[in-house]
Amino acid sequence: MQPANTHKVYLFIIGIIVIAFTAVSAVSISGRYARTVMVIVDDSRPCPGADVTYSLALTEFGPNLRYQWRVNGVPRINSNNATFTVPGNTEPIKPSDAVDCIVTDVDANVSVTSPPRTGIEYLLRVPANVSIYFITNTTEYSTATYCEGSTVDIGSAASIYYDGAQTKYMFYNDPNTRYSYRWMVNGNPVGVDYGALTTNDLKDGDKITCMVKFTSKCGSIEVLSDNTLTVRIISPPSPTVNISSGSGDKCFDPKAVYTAAVSNGGNMPVYQWTVNDANVGGNSSTYSNPNLKVGDVVKCSHTSLNNCGKTTIKSNEIVIAGTPLQSNSIAITSSVPNNLIQEGQPITFTAEAAYTNNITYQWYVNGQEAGTNSATFTASNLTLGDKVNCRVTTADDCVLPQTATSNQIIVLMIKPIIIPNTFTPNGDGINDKWNIPALLAYPNCRIDIFNRYGAPVYHSVGYTDGWDGTMNGSQLPAGVYYYIIQADNTTPRLSGALNILR
Numbered sequence: 001m002q003p004a005n006t007h008k009v010y011l012f013i014i015g016i017i018v019i020a021f022t023a024v025s026a027v028s029i030s031g032r033y034a035r036t037v038m039v040i041v042d043d044s045r046p047c048p049g050a051d052v053t054y055s056l057a058l059t060e061f062g063p064n065l066r067y068q069w070r071v072n073g074v075p076r077i078n079s080n081n082a083t084f085t086v087p088g089n090t091e092p093i094k095p096s097d098a099v100d101c102i103v104t105d106v107d108a109n110v111s112v113t114s115p116p117r118t119g120i121e122y123l124l125r126v127p128a129n130v131s132i133y134f135i136t137n138t139t140e141y142s143t144a145t146y147c148e149g150s151t152v153d154i155g156s157a158a159s160i161y162y163d164g165a166q167t168k169y170m171f172y173n174d175p176n177t178r179y180s181y182r183w184m185v186n187g188n189p190v191g192v193d194y195g196a197l198t199t200n201d202l203k204d205g206d207k208i209t210c211m212v213k214f215t216s217k218c219g220s221i222e223v224l225s226d227n228t229l230t231v232r233i234i235s236p237p238s239p240t241v242n243i244s245s246g247s248g249d250k251c252f253d254p255k256a257v258y259t260a261a262v263s264n265g266g267n268m269p270v271y272q273w274t275v276n277d278a279n280v281g282g283n284s285s286t287y288s289n290p291n292l293k294v295g296d297v298v299k300c301s302h303t304s305l306n307n308c309g310k311t312t313i314k315s316n317e318i319v320i321a322g323t324p325l326q327s328n329s330i331a332i333t334s335s336v337p338n339n340l341i342q343e344g345q346p347i348t349f350t351a352e353a354a355y356t357n358n359i360t361y362q363w364y365v366n367g368q369e370a371g372t373n374s375a376t377f378t379a380s381n382l383t384l385g386d387k388v389n390c391r392v393t394t395a396d397d398c399v400l401p402q403t404a405t406s407n408q409i410i411v412l413m414i415k416p417i418i419i420p421n422t423f424t425p426n427g428d429g430i431n432d433k434w435n436i437p438a439l440l441a442y443p444n445c446r447i448d449i450f451n452r453y454g455a456p457v458y459h460s461v462g463y464t465d466g467w468d469g470t471m472n473g474s475q476l477p478a479g480v481y482y483y484i485i486q487a488d489n490t491t492p493r494l495s496g497a498l499n500i501l502r
Contacts, residue, residue: 047217277297
């Protein structure tokens with residue numbers, strides 16, 4: 001009896017995964033449902049050397065059946081069984097081999113042939129490979145540098161589809177292979193069973209590897225990463241900042257300058273001063289404020305850049321304490337206009353000190369002590385060129401300076417202008433300068449000196465000290481020079497020759 005009609009279900013394969021793996025033949029019998037034959041395989045992706053067993057799914061067949069299995073149309077002997085096994089070690093099935101079965105219903109004398117079953121593909125042994133790499137420092141491949149405490153992220157690439165050179169690690173190209181990871185630092189397990197390692201507890205010189213276990217239905221294998229990563233850990237610099245001022249604990253100077261001294265600082269420093277935790281001042285290593293008062297707290301923070309980023313440190317604090325520091329100074333004046341006196345004329349000098357509590361006065365004439373402990377000093381024996389000044393001293397604390405020296409007043413007197421015609425500027429301390437003390441009484445006098453060729457070698461307006469025989473700091477040669485002196489607009493011009501002897 002021939003089949004009335006036949007339906008076929010084809011195999012559709014995407015990659016190496018079988019989507020539909022049944023083949024059905026059907027024969028319609030009058031008054032009965034159609035007999036169908038479907039070939040089923042126990043594993044379409046068997047492991048190497050494994051047997052492949054086929055079985056049948058039948059419908060509408062009687063109990064008395066006969067089977068004939070075929071491979072590529074060639075009957076197999078001793079195959080009268082509902083199952084058929086192809087030995088994997090002796091004759092492994094190939095993907096193109098077609099396996100079908102003729103099922104005969106003996107009682108009905110009806111035979112039905114299944115559609116051929118193909119697409120059986122043994123898993124292959126392929127190289128297994130594991131490599132690891134830095135995630136957070138992608139420019140480094142074997143050694144990377146991190147700052148102490150930084151997070152280090154390391155990734156892995158585990159593959160059984162390696163297309164490069166052969167390795168000693170061989171596994172199976174099973175798409176359902178499972179991976180498990182064992183990360184190690186210096187050979188000691190760390191981390192979790194995950195394809196990446198994240199840690200911030202590494203030390204300088206630590207070496208990282210990863211052991212990956214590949215597991216499939218054909219077995220398992222452990223593969224150590226083919227590379228080792230080394231980390232270099234650097235410690236950021238430890239800068240310090242210390243602030244100080246000229247004030248002590250007993251006295252404080254409102255004009256004091258606070259200075260921040262930084263050690264081990266980085267680049268692009270930024271200073272932030274605070275008084276009582278409020279930001280003050282500018283970006284400077286110094287700070288001053290004349291309005292500071294007792295109890296104020298001065299601090300400074302310092303921020304700079306280094307190899308590990310930005311570092312901010314805080315200084316010590318200075319608490320303003322003690323007595324405000326007072327400045328001490330003294331100025332003297334004379335009772336005679338322009339300090340110009342006649343021979344034997346009394347002249348009184350008056351001192352005015354900035355600090356007046358518990359002070360003593362000491363007057364000086366030409367550097368010698370004179371007068372009494374008084375704010376005034378009167379003398380009638382002074383002469384042309386005498387120099388008068390005063391020094392005031394206090395023993396009180398928090399006064400700066402405790403001893404102050406006044407300005408100097410030079411006593412002037414009209415005297416005949418006597419002009420020496422020779423001096424010896426040889427550095428022996430005797431007659432080294434061309435001195436004309438009488439010119440002190442003429443503050444606007446003009447002095448000009450020329451060499452024998454008429455070239456000027458010296459010029460001054462006003463007289464403060466004698467000429468030392470130099471021009472622009474260099475000694476002039478011995479010889480004859482010529483001078484012109486104009487004391488003021490009411491006196492005649494004085495001129496003559498001057499000899500320099502060396």
